[in-house]
Amino acid sequence: VLILLLFTFASADYRAVIARNNAVSGFVFTITTLVEDDTFTIPIYNGGTYNFNVDWGDSSNSDITTWNDGDNPHTYADAGVSTYTITITGTITGFQFNNGGDKNLIQEIQSWGPVIPLGNSMFYGTPNLTVTATDVLDLTGTGSLSSGFRNCSSLTTVPSMDSWNVSAITSIWNIFNGATNFNQDISSWNVGSATNMGGAFYGASSFNQDISGWDTGSATLMDSMFRDAASFDEDLSGWDITGVTNMTSMFLNVTLSTANYSAILIGWEGQVEQPNVTFSGGNSLYSAGAAATARAALVTNGWTITDGGQA
Template sequence: MGSLIQNAIWGRQKTKPFVSTWKTDNISTGSSTATQVKLPLLSSGTYNFVVDWGDSSTSSITIWNQAAVTHTYSVAGTYTITIKGVCTGWQFNNTGDRLKFLSVSQWGSFKLGINLSNYFYGCNNLNLSGVTDILDLTEVLTLRNMFRGCTALTTVGRINEWNMSSINDLFGMFNGATAFNQPLNSFLTPSVTTIAFMFAGTAFNQDIGGWNTYNITDTQSMFSGATAFNNGGSASIGSWTTSAVTNMSSMFSQATNFNQPIGSWTTSAVTNMSSMFQSATAFNQPIGSWNVSKVQNLSQTFKGCSAFNQNINTWDTSLVTNMFGTFNDCWLFNQPLNLWNTTNVTNMAQMFYVAKVFNQNVGNFNMSKVTLIDSMFQSAVAFNNGGSPDINNWNINTTITGTFSMYQMFMSCALFNQNIGAWNVSKVTNTSNMFQLATNFNNGGSSDINNWNTSSVTNMSGMLQSTKFNQPLNLWNTSNVTSFYLMFSSASVFNQNIGAWNVSKAVNFSSMFLQSSAFNNGGSSDINNWQLSTIGTINMESMFYSAASFNQPINSWNTSVVTNMHYMFYNTAVFNQNIGSWNISNVTGLLNFMGNKTPVTFSTVNLDAIYNGWSSRPVKTPITTVFGTAKYTAASSAGRAILTGAPNNWMITDGGI
């Protein structure tokens, strides 16, 4: 027995020790106390070592969870811990004493473990610059997330001498190691298949163009957030063999300095390029020769790629289903896309959002499967379909089931003014803000838009706000619309008869004609025929605010469920109608109802009618309202007194008698 113990001790002594430093009072959630260190051993590990804790005490460890794995010091401080013997299996995984682990000077016989990952994940204070020997990677298959979140890590001593022959997975190896920037020119081996997230969020900027990438299948987010990366200023990365790669999503996302020629990469196996160059603000390399015939996802591929302006018209996009935000915030992009095959695309929402100079003819796009088109051209301020009317040919909604939205589709498209009256919008439910701030839009001067089948639309809020639109809309079916909020606000020339509209489900008319300076319902009194809802509540706040031309009778409106009439006729220069018959029994808000009215702009007859009519029915109390300086006569004094007296206690401002 004595000889066995001697041999065991001799075996431990004969191997080089694993030497590291720890600071006990770097405590965190889940760590040991400020005077302790707990080794991150695993149930799957193999252990037979003696640990010198650096305070003249030692422990013999053979089981991962024995009590001696946690050591208590008499005084908090920084200690050198030396492990002699077999120590296979080590994982912080962003827990435990990760912040206490400061450095390694010698790996010795230490081994990471088989089929593990996250070895030093979360060791924010780890410094490996002083390592003097080579880490034994025998039987190790993966270095996944090995140094993830090691924010103090700048270099790893002798890392380029590691034997990587068995490694197949480098996923996230330095992910979030924000200071890491070490030459790794001889690091990669042919057995590696994934380098996804490897340098994400690091300071890495070294030439790795010589890597053998023949078997790499996944480069997702490899340099995402690596703002310094530009391959060390070398174009050699363009020679990478990428024929096996299937996923390049977010590969250079937020790699704001990257701009190397990669146009010769083989991309024939890639299926996902979503966000590949998102916010890669310096990138502008020719990649038009790429084979993207298997790509299904181009969502946000060039989003925020503010320098990019290369011709990619010959890309085979026949399998692409997602083009969400593809050129979102591509400020300089203005290349033809007329050859793109969009037969299978279902999502084009935000595709050209804030593509400031884009103005190409996309009239040949096949839109038959598109169900998401919100904000497609929002703030594409130069877009007018290249001056071509072809966009009217879009075969919208021909094969899809269900409904979809055109929310903010052309919002702030300052130059857009094409005829799109032939579009099939029968399944569209939301046209809110569709042309808002598209200041030149008048449907190309055509009245065809009146033929739109709007029977499914429920929301028209802000649809034509601040446009020069003035086409007839009397044929529109608005029977399902619930909101007209801001619909014609600041539509400076609109003056069409919309009296035939069915507004029976509408609950929000707020600011509908606010500052719509020309609107007078086309000179027709038909608007008086509107049949308002009699259930729920209706909002008419600021409905005709500064509608300088409006003066049509609306006395027949049933306002019995209206609750808000704040500023409804404020600054309406010519409105002078009798609305004394209105039922305002549920109105709680009448602030500045007719502010700025004068005896010239609102007659005593009509103010008398208001006081006499409204006082004859129940009203909410108390109410504050304004009729400017408009005057009433003795004929309505009694009615006014009913409103201002108890129990109603209204506060009314007017011009008196």
């Protein structure tokens, strides 16, 4: 009994230590300044909540309490190409490059720590971004991940992304649009609240993960969802498309296997789908028999379908 009690207390202490470590861990990332740009501005904005300390990586630090605090941006003394590790501790709720600011300077996220993106476009337009952080990004209060990693052409995988709690996210519009090297397993994502999936993998030419188990029951928009996602070839016949009204250019310039495309036509026609939907199957071919019959039934229901024709 004594041994069991000691083990219980030890386990509790261990959990407490882990909790404390998680609580004080920083948002850690690297930047590389340029000859023509020796300043860096943390992309916070009006509407966020801020009370944090930032270690700028050059033996200086600042306390930031407002989005337009005078200590942000920070100018580095060493002009030229230099790499700095920035560490933020405290409250940083609201973070968004949105294809602007010092988007070209950020390089690597090593720890998510306390950052909460809060809104969309958090890393939109950051071409050099990679992620090695193994902790889980806190999405509390975040309703949209639209354009979250749009045009992040260096991004390949994001450790622990499969553990992100996206259950409250209503839009993943263009989230990985133009992320040409991204190919992370996100099959475990609960996207059941997402209504807008348009352009989610548009131009994500390396992406090919099995997301057939996604809950798409709330989705209404899937236009350009896999447009130019040249590597994608999965069976999505089990997706709930009963609420989807727009599939324009969904698989434009994509060639699904005949088996997968045929399964999609059969699976979707078997639902009470919306009428008069415009759908692109890209260059995909469908087989004779059940798939051809299903396609014809969709057309009868007012669907406009473009694809590669019958195999």
